[in-house]
Structures are given as structure tokens and as C-alpha cells.
Amino acid sequence: AQSVAQPEDQVNVAEGNPLTVKCTYSVSGNPYLFWYVQYPNRGLQFLLKYITGDNLVKGSYGFEAEFNKSQTSFHLKKPSALVSDSALYFCAVRDRGGYQKVTFGTGTKLQVIP
Amino acid sequence: EADIYQTPRYLVIGTGKKITLECSQTMGHDKMYWYQQDPGMELHLIHYSYGVNSTEKGDLSSESTVSRIRTEHFPLTLESARPSHTSQYLCASSEWGGQSYNEQFFGPGTRLTVL
Numbered sequence: 001a002q003s004v005a006q007p008e009d010q011v012n013v014a015e016g017n018p019l020t021v022k023c024t025y026s027v028s029g030n031p032y033l034f035w036y037v038q039y040p041n042r043g044l045q046f047l048l049k050y051i052t053g054d055n056l057v058k059g060s061y062g063f064e065a066e067f068n069k070s071q072t073s074f075h076l077k078k079p080s081a082l083v084s085d086s087a088l089y090f091c092a093v094r095d096r097g098g099y100q101k102v103t104f105g106t107g108t109k110l111q112v113i114p
Numbered sequence: 115e116a117d118i119y120q121t122p123r124y125l126v127i128g129t130g131k132k133i134t135l136e137c138s139q140t141m142g143h144d145k146m147y148w149y150q151q152d153p154g155m156e157l158h159l160i161h162y163s164y165g166v167n168s169t170e171k172g173d174l175s176s177e178s179t180v181s182r183i184r185t186e187h188f189p190l191t192l193e194s195a196r197p198s199h200t201s202q203y204l205c206a207s208s209e210w211g212g213q214s215y216n217e218q219f220f221g222p223g224t225r226l227t228v229l
Contacts, residue, residue: 032215043118043204043220044157051215088154094215101172102218106156 002027004093004105012111013081021076021108023091033074034092081112117141120205120221127195128229135190135224137205144210146188151202195228
């Protein structure tokens with residue numbers, strides 16, 4: 001069975017500082033990994049994904065994520081946080097084989113403080 | 115904005131009523147999903163579909179049912195609503211084509227309150 005862990009329920013960061021939202025995963029084979037963002041009273045929006053190749057993936061709104069196979073992690077990062085980045089962030093994983101469903105993490109609330 | 119629509123956005127009904135939550139997408143996606151999410155909490159997959167006439171139950175047991183008669187339409191029905199069904203329901207779709215790395219596009223959600 002595949003699983004995703006987001007160890008922090010909430011992350012607080014000052015505007016202009018770098019931010020990191022953590023994600024670790026467990027799958028039986030090589031993973032596809034995703035990050036989504038959810039603003040209040042909205043559905044989720046896709047940010048970025050890792051399929052293969054370069055371990056550093058760049059996505060929307062200046063976000064990037066680093067795939068680390070040895071640590072089974074896919075942390076979301078941004079060099080300089082904006083107040084508008086405050087939202088709920090979800091990591092998701094899918095095994096490459098068969099018809100596996102996507103498994104979402106429990107979400108991390110990011111609060112950027114002005 | 116993704117071309118996936120949900121109606122109604124908000125619904126307040128009494129116990130025992132039958133309701134249908136609508137979801138439509140104009141992207142021609144094969145795969146569609148329904149998730150249940152309490153506010154600010156994790157998503158729970160309740161139903162999914164790989165295409166017309168294909169529906170499967172998800173990870174979370176649900177008293178709802180779904181149908182997929184047309185590619186673009188994936189309605190969810192509750193035959194008899196109860197207060198425990200109060201939640202937000204998110205619909206999503208993705209391309210299939212044999213590839214499982216395609217991201218999902220989400221609708222804005224339906225917030226359901228059962229009194």
C-alpha cells in the first residue's frame with residue numbers, strides 16, 4: 001500500500017523568508033509525486049509533479065520541490081514567501097504500476113506572516 | 115482555471131432527502147473522482163471512474179452512488195441524507211491514456227449541510 005506523510009500540520013514563515021513544506025512517501029516501486037494547493041473555499045490546484053529525470057522540479061507561482069529517493073522525500077520549497085502563499089498544501093503520490101489511485105497527504109497549512 | 119464545474123456550490127437540506135451533486139468537465143478527461151473533505155482536512159476518495167460505464171468505490175466507505183453515462187458528467191447521489199454526510203465534496207478529473215502521472219483538475223467543491 002502506498003502512503004504519504006506530511007509531518008507538520010502548520011508552518012509559519014515570515015514574508016520574504018524561504019519556506020519549506022515537508023513530505024515523505026512510501027510506495028512499492030518508483031513514484032509519481034505531486035503537490036497541490038488549496039485556497040479557502042476552493043478546490044485544489046496543481047502546483048508541480050515529479051515524473052522522472054531532474055530531482056529538482058519547478059512549478060507554478062515560484063514553487064519548486066526536490067525529489068530525494070534515498071530519503072523518500074519530496075519537500076516543497078520557495079526562496080521568498082509571499083503573504084498570498086498562505087494556503088493549505090497537499091502532497092500526493094502514485095505508484096507507477098497498474099491502476100493505483102493517487103494517495104493524498106493530510107495537508108499542511110502554510111501561514112506567511114507580514 | 116480548470117474547466118470542471120460543480121453544482122450546487124452550497125446546499126442545506128433536511129435529513130432523509132435525496133440529493134444529487136453535479137460534476138461536469140469539458141476537457142474530455144477519461145478519469146473522474148469524488149473526494150470528501152472536512153474543512154481544512156485531508157481528502158478521502160469515495161468514488162472514481164476510468165470512463166463511461168466504469169465506476170469504482172474508493173478508500174472511504176460512502177453511502178453515496180455515482181454514475182458515468184457520459185464522459186463529461188459524473189454525478190454523485192445520496193438516497194437519504196443524514197447529518198453525518200455534512201462535508202465538502204470535491205470532484206476532479208484527469209487524463210488517462212494509460213499514463214498514471216497526469217495531474218488531477220479539481221472543481222470548486224460543494225459544501226453540503228444536512229440538518
